[in-house]
Amino acid sequence: MLFNSFEFTVFIPIVFIVYWFLLNKKLKLQNAFLLASSYVFYGWWDWRFLGLIIFSSFVDYTIGFYLGKTNKVPLRKRLLAISLILNIGLLGFFKYFNFFIESFNDTIRFFGNNFDLATLNIILPVGISFYTFQTLSYTIDVYNRKLEPAKDAISFFTYVSFFPQLVAGPIERATNLLPQFYKKRTFDYDFAVSGLKLILWGLFKKVVIADNAATFVNIIFSNTENYSGSTIFLGVILFSFQIYGDFSGYSDIAIGTSRLFGFKLMRNFAFPYFSRDIAEFWRRWHISLSTWFRDYVYIPLGGSRGGLWQKVRNTFVIFVLSGFWHGANWTFMSWGFLNALFFLPLLVLKKNRINTDLVAEDKFLPNLREVFQMLVTFVMVNLAWIFFRADSMSHAAQIYFKIISPSLFAMPELMPLKVIILIIIFVIIEWLRRDREVVLDFSDWRIPRPLRFLIYYLIISSIFLLGGQQQEFIYFQF
Incomplete structure (x- = not known):
């Protein structure tokens, strides 16, 4: 269901x-x-x-x-x-x-x-x-x-x-x-309302962002031999938003539904695409899985105790296991291995815990250094997502070779403007609400009640009017 x-x-x-x-x-x-x-x-x-x-x-x-x-x-x-x-x-x-x-x-x-x-x-x-x-x-x-x-x-x-x-x-x-x-x-009205807000935003992420992006992602990844590097890289970026909207949307709906029945579940996503390094990304992405591997695999293996070799070994173990958990395919293990390689310099230089605060906290916009850090991290995450989305290792290799070819600088053959505009609006909203667990909780802004309900109405309308073709949740296969 x-x-x-x-x-x-x-x-x-x-x-x-x-x-x-x-x-x-x-x-x-x-x-x-x-x-x-x-x-x-x-x-x-x-x-x-x-x-x-x-x-x-x-x-x-x-x-x-x-x-x-x-x-x-x-x-x-x-x-x-x-x-x-x-x-x-x-x-x-x-x-x-x-x-x-x-x-x-x-x-x-x-x-x-x-x-x-x-x-x-x-x-x-x-x-x-x-x-x-x-x-x-x-x-x-x-x-x-x-x-x-x-x-x-x-x-x-x-x-x-x-x-x-x-x-x-x-x-x-x-x-x-x-x-x-x-x-x-006992029934808590405010707690239940926060649950409804989570459900609404989760549905928006799934139906409007993920399902719309999925249409073009499926076309591009099914015909990589026919597209330029720029089109394929655009497809990779769209997949990044597809999987985020799909999986974090599911988590929001799950957490919100639980609140309707008086249960509080742990947070599973904390705006991961605003991360300034790969370590911060993994503290914000699929939190329940990453902390599970940390507590039941990484720490029992010795964690960060011991010498550098032990730390490196334990890091590769949990990342590769995380990839293997996702699916029985060498592409998933390669995805985990590549993330471990990205994480390794931070571990060796002891900089894997430097970005634990909120990016641009108490500021409207990030500074240039933070923008650069977020862009670099986002590109790294996208490069790893290629293994996650590819059908096979050879398919992944084909995608990488296309991306590093001169055709990367050509005009994309596909330009889904509607999806791109929706994603931009989505990113702006999440940026403005990055300090909140419930995006649609506007209590700190003191927005008049009629205006709040207008916002909810617009989101509901967008789900019905702008939603993409229904897709099964990606993580159902895991």
Whole structure:
């Protein structure tokens, strides 16, 4: 069920009314109803995979229960190992089985052997990468005694399958979201209104920015051999805004929908294209994933402790793993590797933490140095996005060679003026609201109420009048 679908516009009011008006004073029934609603939401895509998420929830709930019952270190390690093996094993089978088989076959053929192992027709369950990492965070935190084991199965199962963020995040930590299912929730009007504002802006980003950009991105990337370097680079830039509008738009809708039901999810994007270096970009892009790898992979490996070699190794490990998490293709790992290379000079020079404040804070415009830093960072991010969007390594190579050719300086064959104007307006709005988590929260500007509602009306109108052809959310494939 897509957030921008007719089914969801029917689904969400029904769930909201039952949740608040019929079950308002019954916490356990509220949680049970959210669980049932989440299974309907997920099963709308394919009921067959409900068993998988139920099994994953059952395994980690049971392991958490037994972790809470024992202090024996060897037994606790075995329990954690079971959770890791089962969760990563399921993720590996559904997402990476064919990749490893095809890579093995390619290696065998390289040495002159025609023997091929057969691949399987495997359907990737939507959201498996997200809820797998979510359940793993629970068992790891319980193992490390950062979290008490869940004693209420309904609350835990609902935490794993909570429908607003089930299929594309944010990847919520059990330490943040699970306790919210234990506490009585009362309707907070202002909190719910902030949620509606997030939903509205998220829909604008998805429908008006991402879907419009997607039309031209698909044309350009499907016919790279027919276009000049300038057109292809324009396509890369449009893809940057497509993936940002698509994924951050989904996150805004997920966080906003959660607020309608009294839940606070972590922020997943913080205006990443206003970053002044690649380190700042990764503190602002897909925050729930980057912090997950930081806390559960980077720090356990030693983090920034130890010598330079250890820091470099750990950095490449988390970036390449992040790429591999996104998909079973060498292009994703190359995307992660290239980002690690971009990050490396900052790490070596110990400048990866110099831009932690807000760019041009308390100023209307950035200075020339900040403009230059943002442009350089944006170009670096775009160069990496080529691997992310390309169909194969050879396709990526074709795109890079076109971009560095003299045709980069030719006039683009395609010039989608409407999309470019919409993106410029979008960037201006986000720049003006870069100090706010909710872009459409105008409380600091003291705008008269009629004018605020006019702004909301214009955004709603633009969604219906200027929206592009409906596209599935990009991160559904991950």
